[in-house]
Amino acid sequence: MNYPNGKKRSVQLSRNLNSHKQSYSNRGMSLEEDINVTNQYYLTHDICVIHKKPTPVQIVKVDYPKRSAAVIKEAYFKQASTTDYNGLYKGHYLDFEAKETRNKTSFPLHNFHEHQIEHMKAIVKHNGIAFVIVRFKTLGKTFLLEATKLFPLWDRQYDDAGRKSIPYHYFLDNGFEIPINYPAIVDYIKIIDQLFF
Amino acid sequence: MNYPNGKKRSVQLSRNLNSHKQSYSNRGMSLEEDINVTNQYYLTHDICVIHKKPTPVQIVKVDYPKRSAAVIKEAYFKQASTTDYNGLYKGHYLDFEAKETRNKTSFPLHNFHEHQIEHMKAIVKHNGIAFVIVRFKTLGKTFLLEATKLFPLWDRQYDDAGRKSIPYHYFLDNGFEIPINYPAIVDYIKIIDQLFF
Known part of the structure; x- marks a missing residue:
């Protein structure tokens, strides 16, 4: 696996996207929906095999009516012990979490x-590729940030003067804007290619 | 990744296990519970990062009572689009399904x-490691069978004279008996080590 030299964080890539981005930024689809569409496209075109994990639910009561499907009558949302997405790309293990915010500055x-951070630390330790996809909805910008760039900010938040948020400029400086292309809507695999392959 | 030469399917390994196996074969725990315990052990001891995916559920109705957790009041089981387990071992992507049967001969x-078979075919195509863990409960035997050894039998079942089951001896000849060791209960990573690393 080739790690990037840090010089490749191409401003050019980000700039090129502006023309495409406009047409998709206001479709009103959530980041999760966009990523699901993207993963389906990747799967259909044999690019990679990435799936969203189901929402974890603690099932308490199930009815089994005659001649019809079992109905869950009581259940509770559980906290996930991992990130939402994982899978396989070019023989490598990929793992990520996706989040969006309406904030404009951080x-x-x-x-x-x-536990999601702990999980991503374990992934990095075992030589997997871990990252987050963060969308600033209001700004219409979506970034990929490697998990290793997130860990120091996460750990530092517990210090006395630790920030509880990641400034927008940190994404500009350390992340990569993700191409918003049709038909792969959030074309994160392009960034992964640039970073690791 | 080193593929096995086929000669390593060690009878010795299977034989050695018999002494350990007896004490665990009648504990009454399901294969799923055993594998969850195993994965937790692997995770705690930094051996690999494998998780079971949550059961996929289609949520229809949720109540949000004041001052208490949201309650799912109506939901249905959905068919999974992948296998139940996946994760990361020594930088490699692992993917498997686990099933048990009371049958003694097949x-x-x-x-x-x-769709699980299709998923495993995609995993193999993208250079991931895919396999199944099958337990013959009544016999107290648990096997790992590489997905590539399952595909021909799966595909052949649709032929005119195609068998709808895998004979027990096929596991003896093509699979690997999994060590049942404490504290890793279904110590499948030992087989993976032998096969791929």
């Missing part, structure tokens, strides 16, 4: 959970 | 679903 860290 | 193929 991304609040409480959008992530401690 | 494993019925209807325990798997077409």
